[in-house]
Amino acid sequence: MLQDLERILFPEEAIVRAVDSLATRVTESFHGTEFTVVAVLKGSCIFAADLVRRLPLPMELGFAAAESYRTGTLPGELEITCFPREEEVRGREVLLVDDILDSGRTLDVLRRKLLGWGAARVRTCVLLDKPARRVVPLQADFRCFEIEDVFAVGYGLDFAGRYRNLPYVAELREEVYAAAGRVRTEARP
Numbered sequence: 001m002l003q004d005l006e007r008i009l010f011p012e013e014a015i016v017r018a019v020d021s022l023a024t025r026v027t028e029s030f031h032g033t034e035f036t037v038v039a040v041l042k043g044s045c046i047f048a049a050d051l052v053r054r055l056p057l058p059m060e061l062g063f064a065a066a067e068s069y070r071t072g073t074l075p076g077e078l079e080i081t082c083f084p085r086e087e088e089v090r091g092r093e094v095l096l097v098d099d100i101l102d103s104g105r106t107l108d109v110l111r112r113k114l115l116g117w118g119a120a121r122v123r124t125c126v127l128l129d130k131p132a133r134r135v136v137p138l139q140a141d142f143r144c145f146e147i148e149d150v151f152a153v154g155y156g157l158d159f160a161g162r163y164r165n166l167p168y169v170a171e172l173r174e175e176v177y178a179a180a181g182r183v184r185t186e187a188r189p
């Protein structure tokens with residue numbers, strides 16, 4: 001597995017420091033509100049688990065997932081495959097947490113759905129932000145790191161379902177995409 005990595009982008013210690021600082025900002029912003037953290041599966045599971053354990057506030061935890069239509073003809077058309085419970089969202093503030101903000105489609109679709117389900121307000125939070133790839137004009141309210149247009153894996157981020165369990169974030173080598181028969185910009189779930 002390690003031979004597939006080009007370089008480490010963010011070592012464990014840097015992630016710990018960034019999540020600590022993020023948790024302080026989130027705590028200040030959500031203090032005194034009724035709020036729910038909605039973690040986007042599967043990529044945000046490790047990030048969200050680390051973040052919520054640093055929030056000394058009453059809160060609820062919900063989950064959501066969105067996947068590209070496999071047989072769809074429109075690129076970026078998303079199907080929501082996991083929903084938070086209605087009572088976790090209705091009338092509450094939501095912190096929508098994902099591993100990475102790339103084109104912006106996933107968070108845009110989920111944010112609109114959450115508002116449609118009655119969330120009082122939705123703020124977004126990501127570990128990584130890749131602004132160069134944005135298609136939908138969406139900015140994260142909270143983020144840990146900005147990265148260039150490289151394919152990142154580890155700390156929850158995957159390529160073809162693998163590498164999520166790495167404790168750091170690394171850049172995947174291009175040969176790995178080539179071996180999987182994909183080009184860089186198409187190598188997205």
Ligand code: IMP
Nearest residue numbers: 043101102103104105106151152157158
């Ligand atoms: P978006 O909808 O294009 O913003 O993409 C969000 C999703 O694409 C993330 O939740 C990831 O699953 C996936 N993704 C985008 N870039 C990367 C990457 O560099 N590594 C791993 N997954 C990525």
Ligand code: MG
Nearest residue numbers: 041042043099
């Ligand atoms: Mg993901």
